[in-house]
Amino acid sequence: MLYAVVSGFGAALVAPLIHQSVRRWSGWLLVLLPLALFGYFASHMEQISDGEKIAFAYTWVPSLDVELAFMLDGLSLLFVLLVSGIGALIVLYGSAYLADHPQLGRFYAYLLMFMASMLGVALADNLITLFIFWELTSISSYLLIAFKHDYESSREAAKKALIVTGAGGLALLAGLILVGIEADTWTISELASRKDVIQEGGLYLPALLLILVGCFAKSAQFPFHFWLPYAMEAPTPVSAYLHSATMVKAGVYLLARLHPSLGGTDEWHAIVTGVGGLTMLIAGFIAWQHTDLKKILAYTTISALGILVFLLGIGTGLAVKGAMIFLLVHSLYKGALFMVAGSIDHETGTRDIAQLGDLAKSMPFTAVGAGLAALSMAGLPPLLGFIGKEIIYEATQEAHDLLPLVLTAAALLANIFNVAAAAMVTLKPFTGQAAHTPKHPHEAPLAMWIGPVVLGGFTLAFGVASNLLLKDFFAQTVAAVYGKPYEVKLGLWHGLNTTLVLSVVTLVAGGLLYAYLRQILPIVKPLNVGEKLGPDRLYDIGFEGILDFASLTERFFQNGHLRYYLMTIIFTLSSLLILTMTTQIDFDSIQLNVDDVLLHEYLLAGLMIAAAITITMTSSRLMAVAALGVVGYSVALLYVFYGAPDLAMTQFSIETLSVVVLVLVLYRLPKFKDFSTPRSRARDGIIAVMFGGLVTTLILIITSEPLQSRLSPYFAENSYVLAKGHNVVNVILVDFRGFDTMGEITVLGVAAIGIFALLKLRPSSRKEE
Amino acid sequence: MPSLILSTATRYLLPLMLLFSVFVLIRGHNEPGGGFIGGLVASTAYALYAISSGVEKARAALPIEPRYIIAVGLGIAVTSGMISMILGDPFMTSQWLDTVFPVIGKVGTPVMFDTGVYLVVIGVTLTIIFNLAEGE
Numbered sequence: 001m002l003y004a005v006v007s008g009f010g011a012a013l014v015a016p017l018i019h020q021s022v023r024r025w026s027g028w029l030l031v032l033l034p035l036a037l038f039g040y041f042a043s044h045m046e047q048i049s050d051g052e053k054i055a056f057a058y059t060w061v062p063s064l065d066v067e068l069a070f071m072l073d074g075l076s077l078l079f080v081l082l083v084s085g086i087g088a089l090i091v092l093y094g095s096a097y098l099a100d101h102p103q104l105g106r107f108y109a110y111l112l113m114f115m116a117s118m119l120g121v122a123l124a125d126n127l128i129t130l131f132i133f134w135e136l137t138s139i140s141s142y143l144l145i146a147f148k149h150d151y152e153s154s155r156e157a158a159k160k161a162l163i164v165t166g167a168g169g170l171a172l173l174a175g176l177i178l179v180g181i182e183a184d185t186w187t188i189s190e191l192a193s194r195k196d197v198i199q200e201g202g203l204y205l206p207a208l209l210l211i212l213v214g215c216f217a218k219s220a221q222f223p224f225h226f227w228l229p230y231a232m233e234a235p236t237p238v239s240a241y242l243h244s245a246t247m248v249k250a251g252v253y254l255l256a257r258l259h260p261s262l263g264g265t266d267e268w269h270a271i272v273t274g275v276g277g278l279t280m281l282i283a284g285f286i287a288w289q290h291t292d293l294k295k296i297l298a299y300t301t302i303s304a305l306g307i308l309v310f311l312l313g314i315g316t317g318l319a320v321k322g323a324m325i326f327l328l329v330h331s332l333y334k335g336a337l338f339m340v341a342g343s344i345d346h347e348t349g350t351r352d353i354a355q356l357g358d359l360a361k362s363m364p365f366t367a368v369g370a371g372l373a374a375l376s377m378a379g380l381p382p383l384l385g386f387i388g389k390e391i392i393y394e395a396t397q398e399a400h401d402l403l404p405l406v407l408t409a410a411a412l413l414a415n416i417f418n419v420a421a422a423a424m425v426t427l428k429p430f431t432g433q434a435a436h437t438p439k440h441p442h443e444a445p446l447a448m449w450i451g452p453v454v455l456g457g458f459t460l461a462f463g464v465a466s467n468l469l470l471k472d473f474f475a476q477t478v479a480a481v482y483g484k485p486y487e488v489k490l491g492l493w494h495g496l497n498t499t500l501v502l503s504v505v506t507l508v509a510g511g512l513l514y515a516y517l518r519q520i521l522p523i524v525k526p527l528n529v530g531e532k533l534g535p536d537r538l539y540d541i542g543f544e545g546i547l548d549f550a551s552l553t554e555r556f557f558q559n560g561h562l563r564y565y566l567m568t569i570i571f572t573l574s575s576l577l578i579l580t581m582t583t584q585i586d587f588d589s590i591q592l593n594v595d596d597v598l599l600h601e602y603l604l605a606g607l608m609i610a611a612a613i614t615i616t617m618t619s620s621r622l623m624a625v626a627a628l629g630v631v632g633y634s635v636a637l638l639y640v641f642y643g644a645p646d647l648a649m650t651q652f653s654i655e656t657l658s659v660v661v662l663v664l665v666l667y668r669l670p671k672f673k674d675f676s677t678p679r680s681r682a683r684d685g686i687i688a689v690m691f692g693g694l695v696t697t698l699i700l701i702i703t704s705e706p707l708q709s710r711l712s713p714y715f716a717e718n719s720y721v722l723a724k725g726h727n728v729v730n731v732i733l734v735d736f737r738g739f740d741t742m743g744e745i746t747v748l749g750v751a752a753i754g755i756f757a758l759l760k761l762r763p764s765s766r767k768e769e
Numbered sequence: 770m771p772s773l774i775l776s777t778a779t780r781y782l783l784p785l786m787l788l789f790s791v792f793v794l795i796r797g798h799n800e801p802g803g804g805f806i807g808g809l810v811a812s813t814a815y816a817l818y819a820i821s822s823g824v825e826k827a828r829a830a831l832p833i834e835p836r837y838i839i840a841v842g843l844g845i846a847v848t849s850g851m852i853s854m855i856l857g858d859p860f861m862t863s864q865w866l867d868t869v870f871p872v873i874g875k876v877g878t879p880v881m882f883d884t885g886v887y888l889v890v891i892g893v894t895l896t897i898i899f900n901l902a903e904g905e
Contacts, residue, residue: 645801653809
């Protein structure tokens with residue numbers, strides 16, 4: 001199974017090359033991979049329907065308990081089939097949609113990378129593995145939204161999507177870790193059995209909230225929904241695939257996946273149902289006020305995601321069944337409709353429904369796909385959408401623990417909006433009077449209409465033969481989410497009951513809304529305050545605020561004067577240390593033992609003090625450098641006296657080179673002049689004395705404690721035994737702590753490159769060339 | 770103002786100091802010394818040469834650009850760490866040959882790593898000194 005996941009990443013690497021070598025047929029060649037994956041996963045259908053689970057685990061980071069663990073059950077099978085199946089259609093569709101685009105190869109690469117990541121999300125059985133694939137989907141989504149990167153709007157949209165979903169991802173990581181700690185396992189399939197431990201633990205609420213933020217951001221739930229309409233900047237195949245059928249459902253997937261372990265509490269019901277319900281109503285309400293095909297579809301997508309979250313929030317067996325069926329319904333019809341929208345845009349040159357009409361004659365195949373999808377979206381029998389909607393109504397009426405009346409009313413309203421939107425995206429463009437479009441409309445190529453037709457066909461087949469095709473499989477899917485076995489019965493006819501009445505009301509009201517759209521629009525327009533005060537605006541304000549704050553602090557701290565940097569660093573360090581010392585250190589214990597100091601050591605110390613004073617007093621730079629050298633050599637001599645030959649040798653060499661470098665620098669400085677005022681000198685003096693005093697006190701504190709180290713004896717004993725060297729210092733440098741040294745020499749190299757750039761790559765010297 | 774005494778002396782000092790730096794590098798594993806100190810001694814030698822005879826001559830005395838020496842040194846250091854990975858141990862586990870060579874002594878990846886350090890130090894110091902001395 002690992003190969004099934006990784007193959008997508010591998011294919012992403014070679015996709016641009018394949019595209020370059022076969023050009024026109026690259027789409028038909030690359031589609032083989034998602035098709036093969038679809039076949040591979042579909043071959044497990046029977047096993048899964050019998051209630052089996054297929055698990056694979058590969059050790060990855062054993063020290064952190066992170067495994068590449070994958071598990072195929074009813075829920076993940078539904079997702080991977082959608083991802084690979086729709087993926088195959090999208091690869092084909094994209095090959096025709098972007099046929100003339102110079103970067104089509106790159107497009108395939110991103111798309112396949114996304115597909116592999118999404119398969120990883122759906123199959124992962126380890127919390128950390130899941131998170132990694134989750135983030136990979138965000139990154140590939142970012143790359144795909146910014147595919148037309150020469151447009152600023154694309155870049156902005158991509159950034160917005162990445163920041164919102166990325167921030168959600170961080171919250172999710174924190175939440176997953178909390179769950180992992182509380183449950184004491186990182187394996188997702190083990191979480192459900194520890195439900196009680198998790199839900200009674202103190203970390204339950206923070207973990208739940210963090211995970212919900214992650215899921216809501218990913219699945220575009222209020223108030224994080226605003227990135228999704230912008231994401232429609234991406235090429236339409238991407239919108240069809242990522243931003244309606246698959247990626248945005250990752251949040252829903254995770255909610256479903258964690259429902260057995262986190263769900264069922266009051267907090268879960270209140271937040272998940274509330275947010276989902278709010279989202280489906282707000283987005284549904286906005287959807288039919290737009291005229292851009294993709295915008296309408298984007299908002300209905302948000303609304304549909306809201307319905308899914310809403311149902312998972314209710315969490316009864318019936319609601320879960322409704323959510324799972326509706327998830328399939330929505331992926332099928334929304335994927336198809338997005339492709340249709342893209343085809344219309346591609347063939348007519350516009351996506352504005354006001355400019356479209358009577359396309360059914362010129363684009364017959366596309367119209368068939370669109371018609372089936374829209375009928376399913378509106379929830380008409382005998383399509384699968386009808387069954388989905390019926391179950392939703394049944395579920396809301398039976399949610400006795402919550403507020404069945406309110407929930408049913410909310411679902412009804414959301415579905416009415418959905419019907420109107422479905423009519424808008426198909427009735428308007430495909431029927432009625434022919435309109436004048438920028439391009440003369442004609443049928444899209446086979447690769448582009450096959451997708452909607454196939455998806456529409458599935459919707460019809462599943463609708464007609466729902467019990468035969470889906471019953472056993474969905475019993476497993478629902479069981480995986482519900483946490484216990486649940487009998488699934490599906491069918492078009494449920495008898496004359498309230499649910500059927502509700503379905504009829506939905507259709508009639510939705511139809512009326514569409515018919516009287518022109519009269520209704522002006523009335524509701526003033527209600528749209530969201531655009532000015534909504535989370536989107538908040539995001540913009542927040543983003544600008546961060547940038548302003550950054551430039552403010554940068555101007556203050558990065559003022560370009562080395563002396564102020566030094567002053568700030570030293571002053572901050574000393575203040576903090578002094579503050580800590582005054583509260584933590586017992587000064588009485590400090591002893592100064594001068595009995596065994598020898599005469600030449602006194603002399604050396606005196607020499608250093610004299611040299612240091614000379615540095616500050618002299619008005620000659622050369623003198624200062626020389627005096628600095630005296631201090632350095634004296635320190636080196638101290639090392640010699642106290643038996644540290646390695647340090648002494650290093651210090652001697654460093655001092656020599658420092659003097660050389662300083663002399664070279666001095667030679668370029670302007671003539672020495674005294675600019676400093678007495679006040680600034682007093683300030684520098686205070687800071688210098690403060691720091692000097694601090695270091696002295698620190699040394700006194702350290703030396704008055706008996707030196708206890710487990711490291712020194714360890715190194716001394718093992719230097720030769722383990723590292724075959726007698727020089728402990730060097731053995732530490734190149735062996736015991738070799739990794740540190742590796743970092744240090746790397747930093748040295750980088751610093752040298754920086755110095756080289758500063759000295760040699762000045763703008764002025766470039767001009768001269 | 771090139772001084773005749775200094776430049777004459779340096780001509781003999783340079784090879785001696787370089788030899789000494791290699792000696793310091795090799796003895797480092799058992800006696801005071803090592804790649805870092807050795808590198809500094811070698812750099813001092815070239816710095817002295819640059820001061821007495823000019824940067825151009827000092828550059829000519831080096832086989833390659835100091836910047837490239839950094840890259841070579843880092844490469845050697847990383848490679849020395851990778852050898853253990855090929856042999857199945859974690860990164861940077863030290864590996865030793867059993868035979869003891871005359872003069873050099875035991876040979877193993879830490880010695881190779883130290884050679885990398887030696888070269889990086891030379892490269893960094895000389896990049897700084899040469900570029901400072903040359904000006905823009």
